[in-house]
Structure formats: structure tokens, C-alpha cells
Amino acid sequence: MAMTNIIVGESTMESVVLYPYNDSYLPVIKYRSLIKDYEIKSIVTDSKWKEDKIQYYKNHYDIIVTENFELGIKGSDILWLIDDDQSLSNRANLLSKLARAIFLGKKILFGRYKDLLLRDFICDYFGQECLYSLEKIQLQYISPELQLQLLDMDVPIVFITGVTGNTEKYNILLGVYSEISKQGYNISAISARRDSEMMGIHSMPDFMWDKNIKISDKILEFNHFIKQIELKNTPELIIIEIPGGCIPYTHKVHNYFGEFIYIISNAIVSDYAILSSLNEKYDPNYFSNMEEIIESRYNIHLNSHYISCKALDVFDDNIANVEGKFLSVKEEFHSETIEQVKGINSTIYYSENFQEIAEEIISCLSR
Numbered sequence: 001m002a003m004t005n006i007i008v009g010e011s012t013m014e015s016v017v018l019y020p021y022n023d024s025y026l027p028v029i030k031y032r033s034l035i036k037d038y039e040i041k042s043i044v045t046d047s048k049w050k051e052d053k054i055q056y057y058k059n060h061y062d063i064i065v066t067e068n069f070e071l072g073i074k075g076s077d078i079l080w081l082i083d084d085d086q087s088l089s090n091r092a093n094l095l096s097k098l099a100r101a102i103f104l105g106k107k108i109l110f111g112r113y114k115d116l117l118l119r120d121f122i123c124d125y126f127g128q129e130c131l132y133s134l135e136k137i138q139l140q141y142i143s144p145e146l147q148l149q150l151l152d153m154d155v156p157i158v159f160i161t162g163v164t165g166n167t168e169k170y171n172i173l174l175g176v177y178s179e180i181s182k183q184g185y186n187i188s189a190i191s192a193r194r195d196s197e198m199m200g201i202h203s204m205p206d207f208m209w210d211k212n213i214k215i216s217d218k219i220l221e222f223n224h225f226i227k228q229i230e231l232k233n234t235p236e237l238i239i240i241e242i243p244g245g246c247i248p249y250t251h252k253v254h255n256y257f258g259e260f261i262y263i264i265s266n267a268i269v270s271d272y273a274i275l276s277s278l279n280e281k282y283d284p285n286y287f288s289n290m291e292e293i294i295e296s297r298y299n300i301h302l303n304s305h306y307i308s309c310k311a312l313d314v315f316d317d318n319i320a321n322v323e324g325k326f327l328s329v330k331e332e333f334h335s336e337t338i339e340q341v342k343g344i345n346s347t348i349y350y351s352e353n354f355q356e357i358a359e360e361i362i363s364c365l366s367r
Contacts, residue, residue: 014077019044020084031174044072080109107132111195134197151227159273164245166326167276168308173241175354188235192243223267265298276306279329287346304347
């Protein structure tokens with residue numbers, strides 16, 4: 001296969017294009033300095049962007065933004081196929097572009113964790129060799145005699161959880177990971193995203209989504225998975241982004257009744273935890289009430305809160321979408337929310353002040 005590589009010093013970097021790009025992958029663009037051996041060359045969208053948004057990306061991130069698929073993948077080595085709920089309804093368009101990329105010799109990095117049937121189709125129709133594989137840690141029990149036991153961790157653990165999914169937990173993870181790393185600490189992190197190895201971060205193991213595995217077995221397996229990372233990487237800190245939401249948010253958006261936080265909180269004891277919430281009008285007691293709920297249900301002590309720029313689309317009438325549909329809140333509305341919560345007796349962060357969060361975590365864990 002012909003590869004167009006970018007030579008940097010003595011290293012060879014493969015060029016990557018993201019498709020079909022959407023704002024949920026903005027954290028990847030912001031923190032692409034974490035990516036080793038690859039360079040994100042361009043992003044390809046399926047929707048029309050306003051010119052001011054295109055210029056914003058070009059000016060702030062020095063990256064090519066285009067709707068032209070052929071132009072976007074030109075000169076690239078890897079097509080990073082990312083999650084985009086809107087494109088699920090346009091499978092024919094997606095498959096035609098995939099076929100074109102494979103015909104041109106591009107490897108496919110599959111990041112659509114909500115669409116695993118498509119991955120199987122790619123393997124069956126185009127062959128397994130067209131998929132670009134990331135190195136992932138596979139679960140190995142520490143020893144057969146300890147297989148049915150929970151193991152203690154000898155390193156501080158930080159939880160990042162959300163009231164629902166889509167509360168910018170990944171953005172918080174990358175921001176805090178980046179800021180603490182800058183201070184010279186050796187950190188390991190685990191993300192809910194299946195393609196996070198591109199950022200130097202472990203992805204959540206596949207068994208966590210396997211409905212054929214009992215909850216009790218998942219608890220034991222996740223405990224051993226984290227212990228394995230501790231022993232292999234010898235980190236000074238482990239940060240875990242917990243998938244989904246922590247409680248049912250509405251009758252429809254039930255967040256699988258907190259299944260993931262239940263598993264993880266039973267598998268691992270946290271030393272610091274941050275809860276990310278949606279942008280909405282808050283009752284003055286909301287934050288203290290959430291602290292009590294999370295402590296009583298999951299034995300997690302919440303140290304701080306984060307207010308995301310996301311809001312639930314209350315007009316979404318897709319009853320099958322139990323994860324909910326979310327909208328980005330305009331800056332002026334987010335600022336109003338920030339003003340509203342000032343003075344509340346809880347540690348609340350917002351506006352991506354990740355350096356402050358990192359300093360708070362280090363201070364808390366150093367006491």
C-alpha cells in the first residue's frame with residue numbers, strides 16, 4: 001500500500017483524517033498533542049458548516065475542514081471513522097465513502113462503538129486487513145487463586161462521572177490528564193471511548209458492554225483490569241471516565257439505571273470524584289443533593305462538580321433513543337448558569353478551567 005508519511009525529525013508520522021466529524025470529537029482536536037506517531041491532517045463533515053465555524057477551526061487548530069470527502073482524504077494514511085448518530089440513518093452514503101477510502105489504500109481506524117455491526121460488515125465485505133488496530137490491554141487475571149477476589153489498589157484513583165451521558169466527561173478527562181502530566185506526574189487513564197488509545201489513554205474493556213457477562217463477573221474483571229494497568233504502567237495516579245450517567249434522568253433517558261457506575265464503584269474505591277452536570281437552571285440544593293445521592297447509592301464521595309455546555313433536547317420525540325439527544329448551549333446561556341451557581345457552597349468548575357481542577361486533585365490527594 002502506498003503511504004504518504006510526514007517526516008518529523010527522525011520519526012515517521014502517519015497522517016489521519018476524521019470522518020464524519022462532529023463536535024463530540026472537538027476534545028481530540030484540542031488535545032491532539034497527546035497523539036504520538038500520528039498527525040490529524042483534516043476533518044471531513046457530512047453537514048454544511050457556516051464559514052465562521054470553518055475559520056474558527058482553521059485559526060485555532062490549524063486544520064483543514066471540508067465537506068469534500070475526496071479532498072479530505074487526499075494524502076492521508078488512515079481514515080478515523082468516528083461516531084456520528086446522524087450518519088447512522090444514511091448508511092449507503094457512509095458505505096460508499098468507506099469503499100472509496102479502502103479502494104484508495106486507506107486503513108480504517110474504527111471508532112464507532114455504537115455501531116459494531118458496521119465493523120463486522122467491513123471485516124466480512126472488505127477483509128479484516130483493512131482495519132487499523134490499536135494496541136489494547138487485554139484482561140489477564142493476576143493469578144488463578146485470586147481470580148474470584150477483589151484486589152486493593154496501591155495508587156490514587158480519580159472518577160469522572162456524569163448525571164447523564166454527553167456531559168463532556170471526555171473533555172474533562174483529556175484536560176485534567178494533560179494538565180497533571182505537564183507537572184511531571186506519570187498518569188494512566190481509562191476512557192469510555194473505544195478509540196482512546198490514539199490519545200495515549202486506555203479504552204474501556206469490551207467485556208463492560210457484553211450483555212452475556214454477569215454484573216458480578218464484570219465487577220471482578222474490571223477490578224483486575226485496573227490492577228493490571230497499575231502493575232504494568234506503575235502510575236502515580238489513575239483517572240477513570242465512567243461511561244453513561246449515574247442516575248435515571250427522565251423516564252426515557254434512564255442511563256441504564258447507573259449500570260456502569262455501579263460496576264466500577266463496586267470494583268474500585270475512588271480517592272477523588274467529580275460529577276459533570278448538564279447546563280440548566282439549578283435549585284440551590286441541587287449540588288448537595290447529588291452529593292448525598294451518589295454517596296448513598298455508590299459509596300462515592302463527590303469532591304467537586306463541573307457544569308457542561310450541554311443540555312437535553314426536551315423536544316426529541318425518538319422514543320427508542322434512551323440515551324437522549326443533547327444540544328450545545330450558547331456561551332451567553334452558559335454564562336448565565338455560571339452566574340446563577342456562584343456562591344453555592346460546593347466546589348463547582350466550568351468553562352474548561354482544567355488547570356484549577358488538576359491543582360485541586362493534586363492538593364486533595366497530597367493531604
